[in-house]
Amino acid sequence: MSIPPPPGPQQPHGPYQPPQRHYPQGPYGPPTHPQGPAYQPWAQGYSPYNRPAPVNGLAITSLVFGVLCCLPGVGLVFGLIALRQIRRRGERGAGLAVGGSVLSGIGLVLGALMLATGGASSVWEGVREGARDGANSSLVKGECFDAPGGMLSGGTGAVTGVPCPGEHDGEVFASFRLRDGGYPGDDSVTGTADERCYGLRDTYAMDAWAVPDDVDVYYLTPTERRWSAGDREVTCVFGNVTEGANLTGSLRNDATVLDADQIAYLRAAHILNAAVESAPEAEYVEDDLPGHQAWAGRISTALDEQARSLRGHEWPAGARKPVAALAADLDRARAEWAKAAKAEDADAFYEHYDTGLRLLDPKEGVPVRRALGLRTTPPAGGGHARGDTGDGGSDGGSGMAV
Known part of the structure; x- marks a missing residue:
């Protein structure tokens, strides 16, 4: 961000004052011009030279850092410097500098509290887990995917969608949301997922005889940390029960493919x-x-x-x-x-x-x-x-x- 230069001789602070002409004092009153009344300074009003004082650039910078909370320490320093420059140079932007300083100060206090209580590490861990697990919520019915290590239960981490005709680790056949409230515990989440997913499998694979013998039901469930971030989605998938084995082709046989x-x-x-x-x-x-x-x-x-x-x-x-x-x-x-x-x-x-x-x-x-x-x-x-x-x-x- 560029900072405007301070006003110089070519950029006066106030309205333009034309030079005064001095005439000898007459005995009967104010001096007079030989050809008329005394010359009066140009009064305040519209004038091409009547420009407002510039806004201090550091004040704007301070407010930007304060709002973004990206570098609150920098925003606070810029705000204090801007206030000194404004007083010395007669510039505008005191409100911007004060606002930026206050917001930056709040950011510094919050950052210190998070470091003291370990909140920063929790937030970062949540971000990392969100990156790992976020892809689970994007899985839709009928989509096939590969999972890290071929794991198809619990929080598997980020999965990769792949075409169903080729080999893949799992195929999504249903999904549903758990009720809101506090985290009910791993056993409760797993129990609900087991019961609901097994109950939904016939809606996707209506013909049990068309499902290979080595295929069973799995489910991806929200972890406690993901639950605190608002994740309530359970994803029901088909997978191979044989370790290291994959599925090939879609298992879907419902109204979309049957007569x-x-x-x-x-x-x-x-x-x-x-x-x-x-x-x-x-x-x-x-x-x-x-x-x-x-x-x-x-x-x-x-x-x-x-x-x-x-x-x-x-x-x-x-x-x-x-x-x-x-x-x-x-x-x-x-x-x-x-x-x-x-x-x-x-x-x-x-x-x-x-x-x-x-x-x-x-x-x-x-x-x-x-x-x-x-x-x-x-x-x-x-x-x-x-x-x-x-x-x-x-x-x-x-x-x-x-």
């Missing part, structure tokens, strides 16, 4: 999936017979709803016969699960449970899938459904549903 008949079939299948995943925590029926009876009742209700949903859709000609056969199998299975729900003891429960499970063999859905152009190879792990089905047998989740 109406495929969606109708998969939605009907998800009705049963939801019931299967509501299994009681107790692994063995003997440990919680009432809980397993209630679970069998939910499955029976879901089977009835699924069969009605299949029969209520107008299927293409090639799919009508296999859909009808599948709906009949669902009816028979529903009857067995309904009996399991009313079983008097664990032995009776197992009897109807085993029969009902056999009627829900995943292979029964292959003819329908083939007719609709969906995947026909059942997943080895039973699809999306989590948890066992009572006695440690196969989780019929994806077999029953899709």
Whole structure:
């Protein structure tokens, strides 16, 4: 910033005063010009020489440093020097110099307090963490990315978006915001992320059979420091469970890539999936017979709803016969699960449970899938459904549903 030079002889402080002419004092009053009245100085008013005093440049500099708080010490020094120059030279800008000095002084006090309390290091750490984690919040549904070290849980740091057709560490399938308030703790954040992300995966990858067996759900969550900065976003992603292995191609199969008949079939299948995943925590029926009876009742209700949903859709000609056969199998299975729900003891429960499970063999859905152009190879792990089905047998989740 250039500083205007101080006024010199060519830049007077006040209005122009023309030279006075002196005449001899007459005996009767003021002196007179031989040709008229005495010459009077030019009065204050408009004049090309009536310029205001210049603004002190250091005063402006002081205010700039004070507002920006970038170098408060420099701003304070410039302000004090500017005040001395203004008094000596008759320049303007005292208010600017005072304002710059005050703001710079406040900046110095705050800086000293931050150094004394360690606040400066906390702020810098927050800036560094923001730089590391900031990219997480920019991930959007359907985007594929690489993460530092391939880590896909917690605060992974800055991630890099990459095209989905090639290899990548993760694929975003959903995101949601946690409720505002104080940081609820790592366990609470992780628990909520786990429950919500697993519940949202079917909205993106509707066909569990199209998801590779080595793919699972992960989530990126805000750290406590990011939470204090206002971050509440949880990002749900698919990733490979094998260390060092990547994903290739997009796992998306929803309304953007499926036709109406495929969606109708998969939605009907998800009705049963939801019931299967509501299994009681107790692994063995003997440990919680009432809980397993209630679970069998939910499955029976879901089977009835699924069969009605299949029969209520107008299927293409090639799919009508296999859909009808599948709906009949669902009816028979529903009857067995309904009996399991009313079983008097664990032995009776197992009897109807085993029969009902056999009627829900995943292979029964292959003819329908083939007719609709969906995947026909059942997943080895039973699809999306989590948890066992009572006695440690196969989780019929994806077999029953899709």
